[in-house]
Amino acid sequence: MDEAAARDIIVEKLKGKKGKSKFYLKDFYAFFPEEKPRTVKKLVNTMVSEGTLEYWSSGSTTLIGLKGVGKQAHAEDED
Amino acid sequence: MAKHETPLLDQLESGPWPSFVSDIKQEAENRAKNANNVEFQVKQDVCEDILGVLELSYKHGRTHWKHGGIVGVFGYGGGVIGRYCDQPEMFPGVAHFHTIRVNQPAGKFYNTEWLRNLCDLWEFRGSGITNMHGSTGDIVFLGTVTEQLEEIFFELTHKHGQDLGGSGSNLRTPSDCIGEARCEYACYDTQALCHFLTNEYQDELHRPAFPYKFKFKFDGCPNCCVASIARSDMSFIGTWRDDIQVDQEAVAAYVGGEFPPNAGAHKDGNWGPFDIQKEVIDLCPTDCMKYEDGKLEINNKECTRCMHCINVMPRALKKGKETGLSILVGAKAPILDGAQMGSLLVPFVKVEEPYEEITEVIEAIWDWWMEEGKNRERLGELIKRQGFQAMLDAVGIDPVPQHVKEPRSNPYIFWKEDEVPGGWQRDVNEFRKYHQR
Numbered sequence: 001m002d003e004a005a006a007r008d009i010i011v012e013k014l015k016g017k018k019g020k021s022k023f024y025l026k027d028f029y030a031f032f033p034e035e036k037p038r039t040v041k042k043l044v045n046t047m048v049s050e051g052t053l054e055y056w057s058s059g060s061t062t063l064i065g066l067k068g069v070g071k072q073a074h075a076e077d078e079d
Numbered sequence: 080m081a082k083h084e085t086p087l088l089d090q091l092e093s094g095p096w097p098s099f100v101s102d103i104k105q106e107a108e109n110r111a112k113n114a115n116n117v118e119f120q121v122k123q124d125v126c127e128d129i130l131g132v133l134e135l136s137y138k139h140g141r142t143h144w145k146h147g148g149i150v151g152v153f154g155y156g157g158g159v160i161g162r163y164c165d166q167p168e169m170f171p172g173v174a175h176f177h178t179i180r181v182n183q184p185a186g187k188f189y190n191t192e193w194l195r196n197l198c199d200l201w202e203f204r205g206s207g208i209t210n211m212h213g214s215t216g217d218i219v220f221l222g223t224v225t226e227q228l229e230e231i232f233f234e235l236t237h238k239h240g241q242d243l244g245g246s247g248s249n250l251r252t253p254s255d256c257i258g259e260a261r262c263e264y265a266c267y268d269t270q271a272l273c274h275f276l277t278n279e280y281q282d283e284l285h286r287p288a289f290p291y292k293f294k295f296k297f298d299g300c301p302n303c304c305v306a307s308i309a310r311s312d313m314s315f316i317g318t319w320r321d322d323i324q325v326d327q328e329a330v331a332a333y334v335g336g337e338f339p340p341n342a343g344a345h346k347d348g349n350w351g352p353f354d355i356q357k358e359v360i361d362l363c364p365t366d367c368m369k370y371e372d373g374k375l376e377i378n379n380k381e382c383t384r385c386m387h388c389i390n391v392m393p394r395a396l397k398k399g400k401e402t403g404l405s406i407l408v409g410a411k412a413p414i415l416d417g418a419q420m421g422s423l424l425v426p427f428v429k430v431e432e433p434y435e436e437i438t439e440v441i442e443a444i445w446d447w448w449m450e451e452g453k454n455r456e457r458l459g460e461l462i463k464r465q466g467f468q469a470m471l472d473a474v475g476i477d478p479v480p481q482h483v484k485e486p487r488s489n490p491y492i493f494w495k496e497d498e499v500p501g502g503w504q505r506d507v508n509e510f511r512k513y514h515q516r
C-alpha cells in the first residue's frame with residue numbers, strides 16, 4: 001500500500017461523509033478492501049499519533065474521526 | 080457540615096456491610112482536613128460533589144454522568160475514559176471526572192509502599208477515590224480533570240514503572256490468578272504467561288485494534304479464580320493430560336477424620352463426619368470415581384478435570400504431572416443475547432517459552448475476528464453467528480471430539496466434500512452391487 005496515498009484517501013473519505021464525524025475501525029478497512037485489517041489499523045493509529053485523526057471512546061468502544069471535527073471536541077473546547 | 084444533604088445515600092450506610100458511601104465521606108473529610116498539606120490538583124471538595132451528584136441521581140432515578148469523549152494520553156487509545164457531569168454548576172468538583180485504568184501487576188501482587196505511592200499520586204492529581212479492582216482487574220482511579228491526564232501518565236510510567244490498562248476496542252488488561260506464586264493447584268505459571276502476553280501485545284492493548292473489546296484471562300487450574308471461562312473472549316485454563324495423583328493413605332486419613340475435608344473450610348458448620356461417597360464420589364460430574372474396600376479409583380479417561388475431588392481432599396489428590404493449559408474462546412457477560420461461557424478450542428497445549436503455540440492461536444483468532452466481526456460484535460457472538468466450524472476453518476484447527484458439545488442432539492462439526500473419499504459423488508452401479516433397490 002502506498003502510505004501517502006492511503007492517508008489522502010482516509011482524509012478524503014472522512015470529509016466526504018456528511019453528518020457523521022466518528023467512525024468504527026471497520027469503516028476504515030472498507031476503504032482498503034485489498035489490505036489486511038492489521039495494516040489499516042496500524043496506519044489509522046499512526047495518523048492519530050500524528051494528529052490528523054483522533055480517538056473518541058465511550059469506554060467500551062472506540063470510534064475514530066478527523067481531529068477537531070464533531071460534537072465532543074466542541075463540547076470539550078468550551079470548558 | 081456536609082456540603083450537600085444526602086439522606087438517601089445515608090441509608091446505604093445503615094446495612095450490615097461496609098458502604099462505599101462511608102468510604103467517600105471519609106475521603107471527603109480527609110481532603111477537608113488535608114493533614115499532609117497536599118496541593119490538590121482537582122477541587123478539594125470533589126468527594127462532596129460525588130456524594131451530591133449521586134444523591135441527585137437517586138432522587139431523580141436517572142444518571143447525571145455523561146460518558147465518553149476524546150480524552151486520553153498521547154499515543155494511547157485506551158486506559159482513560161472520559162466522564163462529565165451534566166450538572167456542572169451544582170457540582171463543579173465533578174464537572175470533569177475522568178476514569179484512569181491502571182494495569183494491575185500480574186496476579187495483583189504489590190507491596191504496601193507501591194500501593195501507598197499510587198494512592199499519594201491519586202490524592203494529589205485526582206479525587207483520591209479508587210476502585211480496587213475493576214472487573215478486568217485494573218486498578219481504577221475514579222475522577223480527575225483533563226489537564227491532569229498527561230501528568231498522571233508521566234508519573235505512573237516514569238516514577239512508578241506502571242502502565243495504563245486497556246479500554247475501548249482494545250485488548251483489555253490481561254488478568255491472571257495468583258498461580259504458582261501461592262497455589263499448589265496451578266498447572267502453569269499464569270503470571271509469566273500474563274506478563275509475556277501483556278508485553279507482546281502492547282500495541283493491541285494501547286490502541287484500538289478490533290471490532291470491540293477483547294479480554295484474555297489466565298487461570299492456573301479449572302477452579303477458575305479469575306472466572307476466565309465466563310468472562311474472557313479467550314480463556315487460558317490450566318489442566319493436565321495424565322492421571323490425577325492419588326495418595327491412598329491420605330485418602331484413608333480423610334475417611335478416618337484425621338484430615339478435615341476442603342482444607343477445613345467448612346469446619347465451623349455441623350456437617351457430621353466426612354462421607355467420601357456422598358461428598359466426593361457421588362458429586363463427580365462424570366461418575367468416574369469409586370471407593371471400594373478402602374481404595375479410591377479414578378477412571379481418568381472420563382475425568383473432566385472439574386477439580387471437585389481435589390478441592391475436597393487436597394492432601395490425597397493432586398493434579399497430574401503432565402501439565403499445560405486449555406484454550407477456550409467466546410465467553411462474555413450478558414450483552415445482546417445473554418451470558419455465554421467459553422467453548423473449548425485447544426484441549427491441551429504445553430506452556431513453554433516462547434509460547435509460540437499460544438500466540439499462533441491468538442493471532443489466527445484475531446485475524447478472523449477482525450475480518451469477519453461486525454462493529455461491536457464480541458468474538459463469542461461471531462462464533463454463534465458463523466458457527467464454531469467456520470472459526471475452526473479460519474484458524475486452521477482440525478475438529479477433535481472435544482469440540483463437540485452435544486454429540487447426540489447437535490453434531491456441530493460437519494464433513495466437507497474434500498474430506499470424504501470420493502466426495503459427494505458415488506458410483507451407483509458399485510453401490511448397487513451391495514445394496515438392493
Ligand code: SF4
Nearest residue numbers: 256262265299300304
Ligand atoms: S485458578 Fe486454580 S491455580 Fe489459580 S489461584 Fe485459583 S485454584 Fe489456584
Ligand code: SF4
Nearest residue numbers: 363382383385386388
Ligand atoms: S476432577 Fe472432577 S471429574 Fe475428575 S475425578 Fe475429580 S470429581 Fe471427577
